[in-house]
Amino acid sequence: MQDMTAISRRKHPRHDAWFSELSLGASSWSKLDGAEGDRTALAVTERAWQIGIRYFDTAPYYGSGLCERRLGSGLAWKDTGDYLLSTKVGIDLDPFGQRKPVAHHYPHYAPFTPVCDYSRDGIRRSFETSLHRLGIVSCDIAYMHGLSICDGGIDAALGTGMPALLELRDAGHVRMVGVGANSPAIAMAFLERYDIDVLLFAGGFTLTDHAGAGPVVEECAKRNIGIIAASPFANGAYFAAENTADRQRLQVRCAEYGISDTAAVIQFGLNFPSVLSVLWSTTKPENVDRTVAALNETIPAAFWERLREDGALLF
Numbered sequence: 225m226q227d228m229t230a231i232s233r234r235k236h237p238r239h240d241a242w243f244s245e246l247s248l249g250a251s252s253w254s255k256l257d258g259a260e261g262d263r264t265a266l267a268v269t270e271r272a273w274q275i276g277i278r279y280f281d282t283a284p285y286y287g288s289g290l291c292e293r294r295l296g297s298g299l300a301w302k303d304t305g306d307y308l309l310s311t312k313v314g315i316d317l318d319p320f321g322q323r324k325p326v327a328h329h330y331p332h333y334a335p336f337t338p339v340c341d342y343s344r345d346g347i348r349r350s351f352e353t354s355l356h357r358l359g360i361v362s363c364d365i366a367y368m369h370g371l372s373i374c375d376g377g378i379d380a381a382l383g384t385g386m387p388a389l390l391e392l393r394d395a396g397h398v399r400m401v402g403v404g405a406n407s408p409a410i411a412m413a414f415l416e417r418y419d420i421d422v423l424l425f426a427g428g429f430t431l432t433d434h435a436g437a438g439p440v441v442e443e444c445a446k447r448n449i450g451i452i453a454a455s456p457f458a459n460g461a462y463f464a465a466e467n468t469a470d471r472q473r474l475q476v477r478c479a480e481y482g483i484s485d486t487a488a489v490i491q492f493g494l495n496f497p498s499v500l501s502v503l504w505s506t507t508k509p510e511n512v513d514r515t516v517a518a519l520n521e522t523i524p525a526a527f528w529e530r531l532r533e534d535g536a537l538l539f
């Protein structure tokens with residue numbers, strides 16, 4: 225059931241699962257150092273909760289367990305029936321440092337070595353240890369992860385990883401399974417082989433970069449697969465100096481319609497009925513409020529039509 229908050233929810237077409245239209249990812253919390261970082265992550269989670277965010281995403285890889293622990297702490301005393309939570313498998317954490325590591329992409333991390341592992345045992349071990357870090361006994365969603373980071377990851381995930389993940393779903397340990405895809409090609413490779421519940425579309429599906437995403441969105445719509453439109457700001461790159469020209473062009477159009485460019489960027493994915501939520505990340509409680517304000521701006525249909533005429537909205 226939906227309750228009244230500042231954020232609407234969308235129901236998965238096949239599951240009794242309600243996704244807040246804006247969802248919070250924990251990956252950027254690895255930028256936050258030490259105990260002060262723990263407190264900031266808690267403050268971000270609490271602000272997100274107060275304002276109505278009810279879907280949260282993390283992964284073992286984010287800070288080598290640090291971000292799962294922080295998210296688990298933030299949600300610790302909430303009723304698990306009141307929100308949705310996803311984590312990922314495919315990059316496991318080795319406490320003994322004896323296996324071949326994948327590069328740490330995160331500035332602050334727990335003392336575990338991230339390793340690519342799409343074997344049945346690896347998937348099961350990774351999922352189980354995620355539950356421990358999160359402090360829960362089952363999870364709403366588990367995504368296949370690391371596909372563009374791990375050598376041979378796509379083939380291994382297609383070969384042994386996905387069957388192991390589906391076994392976890394069949395056993396009732398996870399309600400829904402999916403793939404974290406950083407490109408339309410990766411998404412398609414999995415959609416062609418497996419009947420997943422949710423696609424975490426985390427590359428090539430933003431307002432300023434969605435040329436190849438059309439067939440993926442169409443396929444998901446046809447098969448009742450929910451889409452999570454992740455990384456709307458391209459991990460912050462949208463705000464970077466080298467993208468100023470793109471941003472300025474968009475800002476000019478937005479100004480004509482009296483809206484902010486952040487609103488257009490955040491709401492882009494929600495134009496598509498298959499999209500359940502836009503998944504973003506922040507290290508600042510005040511950016512939770514800013515992003516929700518952008519989500520709640522009213523954008524006239526004429527604005528999107530204008531972008532289509534400009535060739536900036538492709539499908």
Ligand SMILES: NC(=O)c1ccc[n+]([C@@H]2O[C@H](COP(=O)([O-])OP(=O)(O)OC[C@H]3O[C@@H](n4cnc5c(N)ncnc54)[C@H](OP(=O)(O)O)[C@@H]3O)[C@@H](O)[C@H]2O)c1
Pocket residue numbers: 248249250251252281282367369370403404405406424426454455456457458459460463486503504505506507508511512514515
């Ligand atoms: N393969 C996969 O499975 C995969 C891949 C990518 C992402 N994801 C998921 O998607 C989540 C989001 O990805 P992302 O971190 O790339 O997201 P993003 O939201 O595109 O980018 C986050 C960046 O935007 C900045 N930001 C956020 N809100 C802002 C605002 N209102 N104004 C100005 N700047 C703002 C943040 O800086 P501040 O901290 O300063 O706010 C941060 O640097 C991840 O946490 C993860 O859960 C999954």
